[in-house]
Amino acid sequence: MSTTTEEGALTKKDFVTSNDVRWCPGCGDYAILNAVQRTLPELGIPREKYVVVSGIGCSSRFPYYMNTYGFHTIHGRAPTVATGVKVANPDLSVWMITGDGDGLSIGANHLLHLLRRNLDINVLLFNNRIYGLTKGQYSPTSEVGKKTKSTPAGSVDYPVNPLLFAIGSEATFIARTSDTDQKHMVETFKAAQAHKGTSFVEVFQNCVIFNNKTFDPVTGRDVRNDQVMVLEEGKPLVYGEDGSKGIKLNGLNLESVDLGENGASEDELFIHNPTDPNPAYATLLAQMAYPAFPTPIGVLRHLEGRETYEDSVVQQIQSSQVDGEGSLQELLTGKNSWVVE
């Protein structure tokens, strides 16, 4: 068998395993799996270079359904294992799958450190705002007041915003997409892979059993044109049926305005610039939320140029070996040995 697969010869089929997929019927994870299996063959990377690493939770069963190298690890700790894989072999394309509980509760510390270290790893965080595999407790992204089995009187926790968390961790690529939009998912995953550094992608994902339709007020078929704002680099922040509304800056806040003859002109609107090094803009976007604002999807932040962790590790080793590798015998002997005759 050859050690590489011919580029371009891969199809979605090559990434499907023979394992039965065991998510609940109607789960948003199926759509995400489909999008990933459609994305990977198109990236020009041989199949054997892909490693999919996950933690624990419904989303984290993902590696078993991907016909690549895969590692289903323990709860919250996937970023650490992914880091070990990538540093050991920077040539691999590492995809990390996590969820809102796995990534932002038990594993939030590791996620923070992965993002700030900027390893060239793609992180897909499936946010369904609920603990699914443990059968329906509220999660760190559940809204205040949410009634679940563990919060019969409503949750009193203030939720974490995954995008703000990523901005605070100084992630160099931050995006959001939705399980309801195949095309957008594939585009977003491709952009994530194209970025050199850690790519953080929040995927709105529906849990059909324990938190059904949680994103429907935003991504539901009948409302999404008014509630979802698709971000496109270099274009003004426009949304709504026929692009009838836009977003402009008012003081230090965003304001939604109607466009048209009696409203604002496009010139007043924010032009989407994900490469702005100032995190203020991405922070404003990340805070836009239903019902006051449309919900942005797409790439919020994209900074190139920061060295990746694994490259720095390799470079330090290479520069210390310019004059050759160390001699073990010399190391053992040291500088203060003595001879006994």
Next chain:
Amino acid sequence: MSPSTDSFEEIESAVVRFAGDSGDGMQTVGERFTDSSAFAGNDIATLPDFPAEIRAPAGTLAGVSGFQLQFGSRKILTPGDEPDALVAMNPAALKANIDDLPEGGMLVVNIDSFKKMNLSKAGYETSPLEDEEFRKKYHLVELDLTSLTKEALKDSPLKPSDKARCKNFFALGFMYYVYGRPLDPTLKFFSDKWGKRLPELAEANSIALKAGFNLGDTMETARNRYQVSKAPVQSGVYRKISGNEALVYGLVAGAQQADRELLYAGYPITPASPILEGLSALKKFGVKTLQAEDEIAAMGMAIGASFAGDLSVVATSGPGMCLKSEFIGLASITELPVVIVDVQRGGPSTGLPTKTEQSDLLQSLYARHGDCPLPVLAAHSPSDCFDCAIEACRIALTYMTPVILLSDLYVANGAEPWKIPNVSDLPKIETKFADPKEELIVYKRDPETLARTQAIPGQAGLEHRIGGLEKSEDGGVSYDPENHEKMTQLRADKVNGIANSYDPIEVQGEKEGELLVIGWGGTYGAISSATKVLQDEGFSVSSIHLRHLNPLPNDLESLLSSFKKVIVPELNLGQLSTILKAKYVREIISYNKVQGKPFKVTELREEFVKYLSAN
């Protein structure tokens, strides 16, 4: 400069302890005395003893830092039960250590520090040096070290406060005179460390050292000087080595002998941090070091690197082991090689973080959920850390398993002379990866070792998934009850089979008799010495020191049955003895000490002799 030897009294060995404030540089002078003694050809063992605080309030008992070493012309296995000479830099150091100094012992004190405030900080109402009985009890040498040092450095450009800080080397110089130590290794140390960067400091310390030495020469008191001749050792090239250093070198050697890249992930923790620091300095050897965000992450990184084909290593202490437990279970079920080093310290919890203990044995053996046996081994001396590190790498890679290697603070920080091995004599570690030309069966096992096949990401045709869920042989997730039992048993059988690869147990003494002493880890020196003393006195006693604690050696059972009594001395409440009782169902005498200190040879001798009939 080399001392004359005309007025020396020949002695076989000596124990010297330096004690002062934690900012007084006692560890540094202890290290230098060790180097000088190694250079003089003595055998040596050292015991650094320092507080958990970096700088506790000056002059208080909490801030006392000490360094004891024994050097001799015979085999030296311990840093000595009690000092022959004590150097006390202040009243607190005196108070904290004087009970260990036997009557007639040499006591060198810095009288400049015996002022009212320092005395009261140490809890003395009046100076013990004014007490006539105290003065008679010891061989007292009162030196106004601070003033003497300042006087010797009167021409130095250093600030007065910096001059006073050189007093530790003045005291060291004086002790070099007493024990006829060569000055050259220390002078070289000064020039290597400060010669380029701070030449005034190198010069001042050299002057202080020589001034202290010369003071001894000119004091004209009828003071004894001692001569400790070279120890008879095998010919070869030697160096001084600490346990943590030896461990670092052993890991690099293990990776090289296995032809694997070494990746180390660690989180700072006493007393394991020097392993992280030591390996971080070895980039020339291709060593990848990651300082993780926590103990858990370090273990995860190691597992990820192991999956990707590196030889991965973590080192920590007890609290870190607790945090790594869940991940160690993952490494066990996925059957990935990882070397896990636990440099033990006093526990539980933060416990005694800078004191030694052997209390993580049961944790290493059992602290995981599920049936999860793992190989566990322990290093018995600083230089043994080198051999044990290679052995741990061998077991991990040969058997595809995480391995726990126990060290302890006493072994890690202690130092001894080490006969440097020839790299060409080191054992090769043969490992193999899955063949991409064959169909991969993830849990297909080597018939001899039961190790599973390892396939490295990046190879076409070997794509596969591993994970924490139970798997069947083909690598698929399996909830089948019988498969789970079979796989659990296979993992246990694999670990048990490691015992087939051991060398026979080395017995110190006869292979049968009245009393067998069984030790493990850092108690080796004290147990061997006490056994030797009793053997020389004619008692029927032998000792063994177990390197492999799981699985236990196959020849242990028959050895146990060849002795009437078995005693297990441990620096815990009886952990190995519990294991031996359970496994061999026989009477085992436990002898335990949990004071953060190593055993003394005398206390072991006194205990062992209780179980021996008069000869």
